[in-house]
Amino acid sequence: MKCFYYFKEKSRNRRQRSAPELKEQENLQCSGAERVAKSSCSSASPRGIPELYEEKGHNLRVFSFTELKRATNDFSRVLKIGEGGFGSVFKGSIKPVDGNGDSVLVAIKRLNKDALQGHKQWLTEVQFLGVVEHPNLVKLIGYCALDGERGIQRLLVYEYMPNRSLEFHLFNKAYDPLPWKTRLEIALGAAQGLSYLHQELEVQVIYRDFKSSNVLLDENFKPKLSDFGLAREGPVAGDTHVSTAVMGTYGYAAPDYIETGHLTAKSDVWSFGVVLYEILTGRRSMERNRPKSEQKLLEWLKQYPPDSKKFDMIIDQRLEGQYSIHGTRKIAKLADHCLRRSAKDRPTMSQVVERLKQIIEDSDEEEQHAAEKSIEVSENDDPVEDEEKSNESGSSELWRKRMEHLAKLGEHVESASRRRFMILQRANVSS
Numbered sequence: 001m002k003c004f005y006y007f008k009e010k011s012r013n014r015r016q017r018s019a020p021e022l023k024e025q026e027n028l029q030c031s032g033a034e035r036v037a038k039s040s041c042s043s044a045s046p047r048g049i050p051e052l053y054e055e056k057g058h059n060l061r062v063f064s065f066t067e068l069k070r071a072t073n074d075f076s077r078v079l080k081i082g083e084g085g086f087g088s089v090f091k092g093s094i095k096p097v098d099g100n101g102d103s104v105l106v107a108i109k110r111l112n113k114d115a116l117q118g119h120k121q122w123l124t125e126v127q128f129l130g131v132v133e134h135p136n137l138v139k140l141i142g143y144c145a146l147d148g149e150r151g152i153q154r155l156l157v158y159e160y161m162p163n164r165s166l167e168f169h170l171f172n173k174a175y176d177p178l179p180w181k182t183r184l185e186i187a188l189g190a191a192q193g194l195s196y197l198h199q200e201l202e203v204q205v206i207y208r209d210f211k212s213s214n215v216l217l218d219e220n221f222k223p224k225l226s227d228f229g230l231a232r233e234g235p236v237a238g239d240t241h242v243s244t245a246v247m248g249t250y251g252y253a254a255p256d257y258i259e260t261g262h263l264t265a266k267s268d269v270w271s272f273g274v275v276l277y278e279i280l281t282g283r284r285s286m287e288r289n290r291p292k293s294e295q296k297l298l299e300w301l302k303q304y305p306p307d308s309k310k311f312d313m314i315i316d317q318r319l320e321g322q323y324s325i326h327g328t329r330k331i332a333k334l335a336d337h338c339l340r341r342s343a344k345d346r347p348t349m350s351q352v353v354e355r356l357k358q359i360i361e362d363s364d365e366e367e368q369h370a371a372e373k374s375i376e377v378s379e380n381d382d383p384v385e386d387e388e389k390s391n392e393s394g395s396s397e398l399w400r401k402r403m404e405h406l407a408k409l410g411e412h413v414e415s416a417s418r419r420r421f422m423i424l425q426r427a428n429v430s431s
């Protein structure tokens with residue numbers, strides 16, 4: 001889905017300081033730190049992203065264009081793994097800095113040549129990702145900037161995420177559906193990433209582009225947020241919001257932000273609510289190929305409140321009933337909380353994290369109870385009685401029934417992590 005740019009106002013009144021590598025770009029830049037607060041930024045404000053970048057950004061590797069050309073086989077179409085509003089993404093492999101050891105897989109984003117806008121996003125991404133560090137945020141390995149006679153080239157080199165994005169797994173039928181438990185874990189990880197940005201850094205970071213295509217998945221389906229091209233510093237002390245040009249993606253951006261241009265961390269919370277509903281329903285926030293009444297996910301959902309009888313009709317059919325209905329209702333209620341019209345009524349991301357942890361814990365307990373209950377049922381399902389009833393069917397039939405019963409017990413036992421019980425049953429039968 002493409003981003004939208006809707007410029008409402010723009011001001012460049014904040015002093016900029018760039019890291020050495022980026023200095024020559026200063027005349028072009030409008031970085032993530034170009035904060036336009038309601039009132040002018042005070043000198044007492046804590047360090048901003050450019051200052052923090054000067055301290056931390058030196059960990060980033062500076063690549064030459066030739067190196068990245070080689071890494072992607074001259075940006076071969078075969079190695080192209082994605083395309084977004086800002087450019088194309090290629091899979092590549094690069095050698096370690098010292099040239100020794102195995103090459104590592106990377107994802108290389110080459111920004112469109114639409115120079116000025118592309119450069120702004122690129123610079124913002126380099127500065128923000130050069131500063132942040134969290135298990136649920138994608139790692140930026142380095143970058144490349146080339147201002148040649150044939151125009152400018154801007155590239156970003158990230159750690160490679162083998163399971164692509166949440167978007168692929170939710171909406172692309174070529175992939176196996178994500179189990180309910182995995183969906184909850186992905187939601188939790190993504191929430192932790194946002195919570196870190198909002199509340200755990202020296203400066204608050206508003207991500208501004210939270211959507212399923214920006215939630216990348218590693219080899220264990222652990223989520224990492226990518227794409228910091230639209231990120232902004234949050235308001236400084238005493239201000240309630242940052243006034244910016246409205247940018248984001250249709251279907252995910254908070255209505256209050258679109259209407260006023262007033263950006264707060266609660267704008268991200270709204271987008272998180274939208275993605276929670278995408279996770280529940282397996283539907284995109286906007287689907288133009290559906291009947292009119294179903295195109296906008298949030299509009300369509302209004303007929304199916306979490307406590308209504310027909311609520312389960314919205315749940316992704318690809319889950320094939322393998323979910324806890326209580327869990328899905330709780331997630332929908334949490335999503336509704338994130339989607340409150342008034343930003344101040346939405347929870348903070350750390351509250352969302354706590355709630356998700358609770359929901360995951362409850363659903364684990366529920367699963368455990370269900371497994372234990374079905375073991376009891378299986379135990380009452382007496383195989384001896386069955387044997388007597390089917391005496392005429394001969395010994396092979398009896399053997400089959402015994403094995404089936406055992407297998408059934410085995411399944412329950414495994415799911416309840418009680419393997420010892422199964423071994424004992426086997427021992428009884430064979431003795």
Ligand SMILES: Nc1ncnc2c1ncn2[C@@H]1O[C@H](COP(=O)(O)OP(=O)(O)OP(=O)(O)O)[C@@H](O)[C@H]1O
Binds near residue numbers: 083087107161216
């Ligand atoms: N680090 C990465 N590792 C593996 N795949 C990646 C990586 N970064 C991006 N991709 C793939 O490239 C796709 C395109 O990413 P990109 O961020 O350019 O566009 P988008 O998120 O789909 O849209 P938008 O430009 O609106 O943000 C992603 O959906 C993902 O599948």
Ligand SMILES: [Mg+2]
Binds near residue numbers: 084213226227
């Ligand atoms: Mg993206």
